[in-house]
Amino acid sequence: MTLKQSNPHLKSAAARAAALRLSAQTSSAVEGIRAPFAEGAKTELPASTEAFIAHWKRRVAANAR
16 A cells, blocks of 8 residues: 555645645755745756756755855
8 A cells, every 4th residue: 555545635736736845845844945935936846857857956056155
């Protein structure tokens, strides 16, 4: 049995999406990255996994210390 099947909180697609967003938001706050979750922040979903990875590689390169 997979985690998705055994955990009642993960059975609903809407509940999974909300839980994932909350997890990312709280983890990002711990790391000090709050801008993507600021009120009114515009979020666009990447077209593909490759686009997502490329976006974050650009952000890391721009913010390299």
